[in-house]
Amino acid sequence: MTSVFYLYQKLIIKIGCFIKVGRLLYKNNLPYANLKAFGEIGLWLYILLIVMEKIKIVPFNSQMREEVISLLMDAYQDYPQYGEATRKQAKKYINWLKNHSTLFEVAYMDGRPAGFIVADANWKDLKGKKVGEIHELAVRKEFWDRGIGKKLLERAVKHFRERGLDTAGLWAGDKNERAIRFYKKNGFQDTGLVYYGWLRMERKL
């Protein structure tokens, strides 16, 4: 639904732009036929752009390490306290993630690395209950708000369900409003538990 709404919203903005340009043409006494043709070409170009915008999600492999490190550093630029301070630390973290995951996938948009998710279906929460844990989800900033985070999260949810789990959990930075809002929108609840600046969020599967 969100996706359809989003495309609709984008379409409305574009139509608004056409009307503005149309008015300009009109003011300059350009014929209506020109305006109509201009609007139609614009609309078709826009539809073509949407059709061409492709997301491909593939499993992580070691050749992707450097681009995933860059992606991680980029994604946390607004919240450096929750990211890795250096590439060296990011490299160590990616290695840790590789060894503590049952799902590690990278999303490419138009062939460019755009985001990744790391999930573990063998995790136990602080009470010892088996849960599906989202260890990391990061999207390169220029690709935010295009539904990539949601798509990656859906892959993890599907993965956990296939493993017979009933709960998914994660720790979000307690000041990371964007991530908290994103997870709430995607069915997670704030459990109220905060541990060294990390907020525990969970959802039923």
Ligand SMILES: CC(C)(COP(=O)(O)OP(=O)(O)OC[C@H]1O[C@@H](n2cnc3c(N)ncnc32)[C@H](O)[C@@H]1OP(=O)(O)O)[C@@H](O)C(=O)NCCC(=O)NCCS
């Ligand atoms: C949090 C994060 C993963 C979200 O990724 P994203 O790709 O921007 O997420 P989405 O595009 O799926 O959803 C974000 C918003 O875009 C909207 N949206 C825009 N285009 C959309 C589309 N085509 N389809 C679905 N939703 C769309 C959603 O409704 C949502 O709205 P909101 O801002 O009101 O919450 C990303 O911001 C990020 O990497 N942040 C830095 C790292 C981080 O904090 N990670 C979390 C670790 S706990």
